[in-house]
Amino acid sequence: MRYGGLSVPPLAWAVGTQLGQITPYIDCRQQMVWTPAFCSALLLISVAGTAASRLAPPPVGPTERFVVDAAVLIASAFVFALVLQGAASMLLDPCQH
Numbered sequence: 001m002r003y004g005g006l007s008v009p010p011l012a013w014a015v016g017t018q019l020g021q022i023t024p025y026i027d028c029r030q031q032m033v034w035t036p037a038f039c040s041a042l043l044l045i046s047v048a049g050t051a052a053s054r055l056a057p058p059p060v061g062p063t064e065r066f067v068v069d070a071a072v073l074i075a076s077a078f079v080f081a082l083v084l085q086g087a088a089s090m091l092l093d094p095c096q097h
Contacts, residue, residue: 002056002064005071008049009078012042016085024094035094039086046082050075 016039023035054072059065 001052002059002068003053003071004049004056005053005068005075008052009046009075009082012046012049013078013081013085016042016082020085020089024089027094035089036086039082039089043079043082043086046075046079050079 019038019042020035023038027033027035050072053068053075056068059068
């Protein structure tokens with residue numbers, strides 16, 4: 001779990017990007033709000049991966065500490081990207097093309 005920040009948030013962002021291309025059509029057809037729901041769920045998963053990386057047992061050496069700190073910074077960037085995707089999905093009407 002120490003390197004969860006390197007894998008979980010980028011994967012959640014990639015899934016969110018792909019779902020962001022598909023779910024607006026479903027939202028418009030069914031008058032539901034699946035896109036913000038998926039973005040929120042992926043945001044929570046991404047934050048959990050970041051927290052798991054940060055709260056793991058302390059690294060052994062300076063190199064491993066650098067990798068864990070870099071993982072948290074990279075994860076924070078992807079969490080911010082997911083926040084922006086979620087905000088856009090809540091502000092924009094899915095039926096306007």
